Amino acid sequence: MKDVKALFALAPTAPVIGMAIAPQQAATNSNLSFLFVAYTLTWVAFFGYIVYMSRKQQALRRDIDALKKQLEDKQKSASLPGTGR
Amino acid sequence: MNLSLRTGLLGLAGVMMLITLYMAFLWVPNEATMGAVQRIMYFHVPIAIIGFVAAGAVFVASIAYLIRPSEKWDAIAYASAEVGVLFISLMLLTGTLWGKATWGIWWDWSPRLTTSLIMWFLYVAYLMLRAYAPKGVRGARYAAVLGIFAMIDVPLVYMSTTWWRDVHPQLLVGPAAPEGALDPTMRTALLFAMLTFLVLYIALTVERYYLRRAEEETERMQLSYEGR
Numbered sequence: 001m002k003d004v005k006a007l008f009a010l011a012p013t014a015p016v017i018g019m020a021i022a023p024q025q026a027a028t029n030s031n032l033s034f035l036f037v038a039y040t041l042t043w044v045a046f047f048g049y050i051v052y053m054s055r056k057q058q059a060l061r062r063d064i065d066a067l068k069k070q071l072e073d074k075q076k077s078a079s080l081p082g083t084g085r
Numbered sequence: 086m087n088l089s090l091r092t093g094l095l096g097l098a099g100v101m102m103l104i105t106l107y108m109a110f111l112w113v114p115n116e117a118t119m120g121a122v123q124r125i126m127y128f129h130v131p132i133a134i135i136g137f138v139a140a141g142a143v144f145v146a147s148i149a150y151l152i153r154p155s156e157k158w159d160a161i162a163y164a165s166a167e168v169g170v171l172f173i174s175l176m177l178l179t180g181t182l183w184g185k186a187t188w189g190i191w192w193d194w195s196p197r198l199t200t201s202l203i204m205w206f207l208y209v210a211y212l213m214l215r216a217y218a219p220k221g222v223r224g225a226r227y228a229a230v231l232g233i234f235a236m237i238d239v240p241l242v243y244m245s246t247t248w249w250r251d252v253h254p255q256l257l258v259g260p261a262a263p264e265g266a267l268d269p270t271m272r273t274a275l276l277f278a279m280l281t282f283l284v285l286y287i288a289l290t291v292e293r294y295y296l297r298r299a300e301e302e303t304e305r306m307q308l309s310y311e312g313r
Binding site: 031032034035037038039041042045046049050053056057060063064067070071074 | 106121124132171178179182185187285289292296299303306
């Protein structure tokens with residue numbers, strides 16, 4: 001964390017006109033935990049969504065395989081002599 | 086769209102995300118008044134804008150569905166709404182973190198924040214409608230109507246800081262943003278971040294679209310197998 005703080009301290013500053021609240025120089029190293037949480041949260045959410053979709057896909061594949069098997073069994077039993085309808 | 090292209094799109098989003106992180110943390114200067122925490126902007130603002138894009142896609146696909154009902158339009162609207170809810174949720178969460186860091190409060194019932202929360206409720210309601218409404222054409226038609234109605238809130242969210250007094254920062258990007266609202270370096274980083282999230286949104290929506298189509302197809306096969 002100390003290294004990150006040093007990094008920001010070295011960076012030049014530029015004002016965001018639409019955002020400037022007060023003309024004073026900000027404590028550039030303050031509130032880094034909020035920054036960390038915001039970026040982490042975003043990454044976790046997107047990864048989580050990708051995992052959710054891939055799990056859904058796996059479940060769907062299982063359903064399709066089960067359906068195929070049921071269909072094959074049905075066809076087999078229908079083609080057996082004496083059981084065909 | 087074939088599988089390798091879809092995977093490539095997701096990979097491209099990943100590479101662009103790394104460049105965005107580099108730009109947001111190492112390339113752009115520190116903001117003069119807020120300091121390092123202002124770097125939340127490089128995620129918060131693009132996520133919000135892409136949330137609007139997702140809402141727009143739901144709107145267009147819903148109109149297209151009502152004009153010419155097809156499962157394709159319905160699946161596009163559904164996929165975009167689901168991915169859109171993810172973006173809008175992140176917009177609210179990153180916004181509250183930024184708010185707490187700069188204003189000292191988690192939430193304020195200002196026009197921008199309130200209309201954003203309404204937007205979130207509308208698209209969550211859309212997904213709930215999809216989950217609980219009757220399956221098939223009737224449910225899709227109800228959802229299309231809600232998908233069109235929900236779009237009314239999007240321009241309100243975007244213009245809220247211009248139309249009403251608001252604690253939220255003024256517009257930084259887009260057609261209504263004032264000239265020179267942002268430092269050129271910050272602007273470049275922000276625009277690149279927007280492009281990154283746009284690619285990510287397209288990649289996720291395309292994946293969800295194909296998954297939705299496969300779900301519908303499997304459901305249909307199951308029903309026909311069971312003879313219903």
